[in-house]
Amino acid sequence: MERRLAAVLALDMVGYSRLMGADEEGTLAAFDRHHRTIFNPRARQYGGHIVKTTGDGALVEFPSVVDSIRFAVEVQADLERGNAGREPDRQFQYRIGINIGDIVFKDGDIYGDGVNIASRLQELAEPGGICLAGSTLEHVRGKLDLSIQPLGTKQVKNIAEPVSVYKVALDKKARALTTTPPVSPVRVGGGKLTTAVAMVMALLIAAIAGAWFWGSWEADPSAVERLAYPLPDKPSIAVLPFINVGGEEEQEHLSMGLTDDLITELSKVGGLFVIARHSVFALGDTTRNIREVASELGVKFVLEGSLQRTDSRVRINVSLIDALTGSSMWAEHYDRQFADIFAVRDDVVRHIISALAVKLSEGESELLAQLPTENLEAYDYYLRAEKEGFLYSDVHTYRRSLSFYQRAIDLAPSFAAAHAGIARVAVDVWRNDYNLIWSAAVARKIAYDAAGQALNLDSxxxxxxxxxxxxxxxxxxxxxxxxxxxxxxxxxxxxxxxxxxxxxxxxxxxxxxxxxxxxxxxxxxxxAPSANFQLLAGVTLYTARENERAIKLLESARGKLPDNEPIAEYRAAAYAHQADLEKASLSAAELLALFPDSNLTYYGYLYDYWREEDRKYHLDGLRLAGVTEWPFGFEGREADLLKGEQLKEIVANRSWVGKHKNGTEFFQYFDSAGNTAYRSENTNITGVVEVRDGQLCENFPGYFMDRWTCGHVYRNRDGRESNLAYVHVSPQALKFFSPEKP
The missing domain is CATH 1.25.40.10 (Tetratricopeptide repeat domain)
Incomplete structure (x- = not known):
């Protein structure tokens, strides 16, 4: 058993029995649709884990109370949109209750008073409403701009002590917090399929032994003309997300994992053209048929299927379709032990290659013959990590991914793909400076070591x-x-x-x-690339001087990443080089709002590995957009600049006491040997310093990608923080201080 403090959210469909009596099939289909298109994607968005679902509700666990409330507000907004136009007695509404408490994890379920109170709060909520326990308020005060109204103290069933109950008002403030519904990575097909229909279809595939179960189309001579992209000069294929038959959240990583595995394996074949993972999942839940999907992606062939796991067995159905004619190229039904999952995958790949008459090279044959690992439990954890990695929306998803990759390695130390997964997360942490996970120096070393280990195992x-x-x-x-x-x-x-x-x-x-x-x-x-890939492509095209195309990609990625600072930075420079100074200035203002310390000196150090021509190009663009040379536009007077011995005098064996421009107080000690220790409310680090050419240069290992940075010290004569004698301006900060002897 595992015990920990967590936010627990319980939701339940209002009037479930009445709705089932009026339309059983429609009600079941609605709950399945809500689960796939609202609950699952919103839970992923806010780091929640759907512990279990019932016929009319669900129990969701969150590491953050704030995220649980945002999830609840988003879900109620999504459901309200879905009810638009429906008769009042045919609308689907849910009650939601949220509590924070000590819970016990056992056998995939959660227990304890923390869970029970959430369930009772759900019962107290209005249809379409949200109720909170009073214990949650301290965790959200000042973090969410919501109207929260007290409902008094209630005695609830099976709980000894009365519970303070509060209601979240779903008003303008709540609506202001809502975001665009995330893409739901579910199966694309000819209609919105209920679980029951999907199961019938799966059986039908097996029964007709390969016949296309949606019926065949007549060949359409104009089909090629309707493709969004010209067909490649080799067989082109999209592997659509496999249906998770049964809909259990616990098994969704398997259906996503099998889809991803097939894409990865087929991508190793040079004689094929394979659409990337994100673009097939980005299609989402749609009523478009196979031909329309193929047209949008610009491919001739489509693989689609379903997966159901029951205890130790797995049932998989697959069909390979010629989307231009509608004819079935190949179809198969597998009912195997889960231990045979790799054999099934390899058989599917082999049949696709055979059906499309692709000739493999000797090297490709060897690659496809390799098993990722023989340990199925390790493989299961790897798939869970990859599912988290589909989003990488925040620090929490990175942490969960790392945990799953590490569990896979603990079970199978020679699992190369799991080592490569850790390397990928670590290099992102390093490049994005996510110090809440590792310092930059540690992340770089882990990335390098993990990548090297992966290549030792699989070159x-x-x-x-x-x-x-x-x-x-x-x-x-x-x-x-x-x-x-x-x-x-x-x-x-x-x-x-x-x-x-x-x-x-x-x-x-x-x-x-x-x-x-x-x-x-x-x-x-x-x-249909992810926001991360749009940023990468935008930066690439910007560096290659294709600013117009770069701007389109950067604008598309805007607001979709946990850190939007790089998007604002490159948009500002790209617009400036396009001579659109109005938009460049607006982008620079957005950059300063996200990162108030932005300055040209900082970027000059950060991009010291760029070619000088490209670095100058970027700094010139940012300068035109309005980014200043030093933080907060600071400009010191030459007469106030400390040089030579004056600068050394206030550094050696001195302590600086003062505050940053943003108000953060700090203390920094310098010894006579060039060592320094810095402390503020949130930071406690040590490093080394040197006086070079009239500047104070600092290096704090593990920060700012281990770079040295240099700045000036001026006498403070402009009236700001007048009780502090000096100003230290560096690429990373603007600090006011007075020196003291220890």
Missing amino acids: KNARAHTVLALIQLVDGRHAEAIDSAKRAVTAQPNDAEAIGNLALVLAHTGDREGARREIDKAMRFDP
């Missing part, structure tokens, strides 16, 4: 080669970075991520034409 692991390429690029080892990026593409020639990273490396090493060519190729494989 053709594309993800590991890509991670090494990014590290080598920042280290200034350009030839090695290009070689590693190309090795990744050779290992997986259909992988949009590998190709996109090759494009980025080429852009930063001066091959603009090659960068444009490779990013165009990557986006053809991934025509």
